[in-house]
Amino acid sequence: MHFDLADLRIFVHVAEARSLTAGASRAHLSTAAVSGRIKTLEQQLDSRLFYRSAQGVELTPAGERLLRHARLILRQVERVKSDFSAYADGASGHLRIFANTTAVIEFMPEVLAEFLATRPGVTVDLQERMTSDIIRGVLDGTADMGILGIMVGMEVPPRLRSLPFSRDRLVLATPWEHPLATREAVTFEDALDFPHVGLHEGSTLFHFLQVKALELGLPLPVRIQVFGFESACRMIEAGVGVGIIPESCALRYQASMKLQVRHLGDAWAYRERTLLIRDEGVLPGCAQELLDTILSGEMGPLGAPPASLS
Template identity: 65%
Template sequence: MHFDLPDLRLFIHVAEATSLTGGARRASLSAAAASMRIKALEGQLGSRLLYRGSQGVELTPAGQRLLSQARVIMRQVDHLKSEFTEYGDGAAGHLRIFANTTAVTEFMPEVLAVFLAERPGVTVDLQERLTRDIVRGVLDGSTDLGIVAGAVTATGLEVLPFSQDRLVVGVPLGHPLAERDKLSFKETLDYPHIGMHDGSTLLSFLRDQVEALGSDLPLRIQVFGFEAACRMIEAGVGIGIIPESAALRHQRTMQLRVVELDESWAERERSVVVREREALPGCGQALVDALMAYGITV
C-alpha cells in the first residue's frame, strides 16, 4: 500500500476545514481535484473516510483513525525537514502549542517574546485549550507540545514540570472577606464570582470543584483575561479565583485584596507535555529548555 504525502496533507486540511472546498483551498487545489484525490485514497484503503453532505464533510470512524495517524506522520516529516535545513539547530521551524488560560495570558507572551526574538526563522501557533484537549492534541499529534497545570494521568506522554501555580481569592477592599487570611472554596460560593470566559481551562477546573461539592458557581460576569477580572473585582462587582502571579501583579496598580485559598488543589504544578522530547524539532526542544529556565526564575 502506497501513500502520497501530499494526499495525507490534503486529507488533514479537508478534515480540519470540515469542507472539501475549504481543504482544497488550503492545499491550493481545485475542489474537483481534491475530491478525486480523496476518493483515490479511500480506494487504496478500502474504506470510506468522509460522509459528504450539503453542510460539508464529516469523518467516518475510519477517517478519524486516518486523521490521527496522518497528523503524526506529517509532523514527523515536518520535523525531519527542519532538522536538515541550514537552521537545524532550532533557529527555524514552526511550532503548534496548546496551553491553558494562565499560560496563554500570563507567562507565554514573556517567554515567547524572548524566544522568538532570538530565532527570527521560527513561527508559533499558540492556542488556548482545555486540559483534556491539550492532552488529546499531544497524543494524536495535532499539537507539538502542551502546557498544563495539575496532574496528567494519560499514558504515552512525557510530563516535564517546570514551575508552580497557586490559585488565590481576589476580593475588593472593604469586602466582608477582605480581612480573612485564608478561605475555603466553599466559603467563596456565598458571594458573586467574576469568572473567565467559556472555554477557559480555569473556569472548567473550578466548575469541576463546584460539582464535587454538589453546589453551583455563582457567576455574575465572565471576562477575557485576568486583568479584566481584577478590574471587576476592584470595582466591587464580585470576587474571583485567579492565579497568584496575576493577582499580585495587578494588585500593584489596583485596589484589591489577595486572600489565600485553603484547598489542596490550589497549589498546582505547571508542566510541559510532549509525546517524546527527543523527537521534537530543534526549535521545539529549545522552547522546552526556555520554559525550564523560566521556571527557575519565578
C-alpha cells in the same frame, strides 16, 4: 526500478576519477566492493556504464546519460538536507502549542516574544485549550507540546512525559472592603456564597472551577465573564464580585489596584506549571530549544515560586 543513493555516489566518484581504484578511494571502499556495486547498478539499468581497460575506465553513452541524472539527483538531495538542517538546529520551523488560560494570557506572550526575537525563521501557533484537549492534542501529535497546571493527584497518561518548570497556586481576589478579606482561612466553598467574576466560557480555569463547584453540589455564581485576568481584577476592584485567579497575576495587579488577596485552603489550589511532550520521538529543533529555554529558567520569574502574600 530501485536506485540506491550510495550506489549513485560511487558511480559519480568512479566516473569523475576515470578509475575504479581512485573512485574506491574517494568512496572509502575497497576496489572489489566498488566493482561489485557498479555491476549491480548495470544489472538494474540493463545497460553497460563503463568501458574497462588497463588505463582505467571510460563512460559509455548510457554512462554519460546516467552521470547527468546522478549529479542532478545528488545535488537535489544536498539541497533538501540544507533546507532541513535549519529546522534541525532550530533556526527555522513551525510550532503548535496547546496551553491553558494562565499560560496563554500570563507568561507565554513574554516567553515567546523573547524566544522569537532571535529566531526570525520560526513561527508559532499558540492555542488556548482545555486540559483534556491539551493532553489529547499532544498524545495524537496535533500539538508539538502542551502547557498546563498539574493539580494535586492529577495523573498524566503513560505515553506522555511531564516536565514541571515552576509553581503557582490559585488564590481568591476580593474588593478592598469584603467579608472574606478579613478572614485568615478561606476555602473555595466559602467563596461560593458570593458573586464571581469569571473568565470567558472557553477558558480552562473557568471550566475547572465549574467542575469543582459541582463536586461540592453547588453552582458557580457567575455574575460577569471577561477575557483576561486584568479585566477580571478591574471588575473585582470595582466591587462586581470575587474571583479565583493565579497568585502570580494577583500579586502583579494588586500592586496597582485596590485588591485583597487570600490563599485558598483547598489542596487543588496548588499547581505545577508543566510542559507536556510525547514520550517517544524527537521534537523539532525549534521546539527542543523552546523547551530547554523554559526548563532552564532563563525567562526569569517563571522558574521561581510565587512570592508570599502579605
